Amino acid sequence: MTDCVFCKIVRGEIPAEKVYEDDNFLAFLDITPINPGHVLLIPKEHYENLYNIPDETMQKAGPIIKKLALMVKKGTDAEGVNLGMNNEKAAGQLVPHAHFHIMPRFFNDGHELWHGLPYPSEELMRQIAEKIKNNI
Numbered sequence: 001m002t003d004c005v006f007c008k009i010v011r012g013e014i015p016a017e018k019v020y021e022d023d024n025f026l027a028f029l030d031i032t033p034i035n036p037g038h039v040l041l042i043p044k045e046h047y048e049n050l051y052n053i054p055d056e057t058m059q060k061a062g063p064i065i066k067k068l069a070l071m072v073k074k075g076t077d078a079e080g081v082n083l084g085m086n087n088e089k090a091a092g093q094l095v096p097h098a099h100f101h102i103m104p105r106f107f108n109d110g111h112e113l114w115h116g117l118p119y120p121s122e123e124l125m126r127q128i129a130e131k132i133k134n135n136i
């Protein structure tokens with residue numbers, strides 16, 4: 001896609017600090033990391049988000065994400081690694097080219113995870129599970 005910042009990185013029109021590349025994927029350092037060593041993995045083909053990525057590409061992504069998690073952990077001496085993917089604006093997606101975040105974490109790095117809230121009732125929890133299951 002002409003105007004897409006990550007497609008520009010794939011085409012070499014914008015510089016990026018690459019850490020992994022194969023025929024289908026490219027991984028590079030996020031320009032505003034949550035901690036140094038925060039990596040983004042993208043399919044080289046332009047897909048807007050998770051929903052559009054072909055299953056075949058997703059099957060290839062799994063082992064690469066695992067490899068990158070270990071590379072990031074070892075390369076930064078991280079005490080933990082978070083994986084993330086923001087899909088659609090409501091979920092915080094800023095760049096509309098699908099990407100996986102691989103983020104090194106440290107005790108006392110100041111970051112928090114989401115705060116979960118319990119369901120108001122077991123019935124509501126069961127209903128929501130039912131609705132999700134109906135969309136398989």
Ligand code: 5GP
Nearest residue numbers: 005016028029030031032086092093094095
């Ligand atoms: P999102 O919120 O869409 O999941 O995250 C997009 C990420 O892309 C952000 O963490 C942002 O720092 C990163 N990013 C945006 N533009 C560029 C860029 O031009 N180069 C690199 N390396 N990262 C970028």
Ligand code: ZN
Nearest residue numbers: 004007046097
């Ligand atoms: Zn793109």
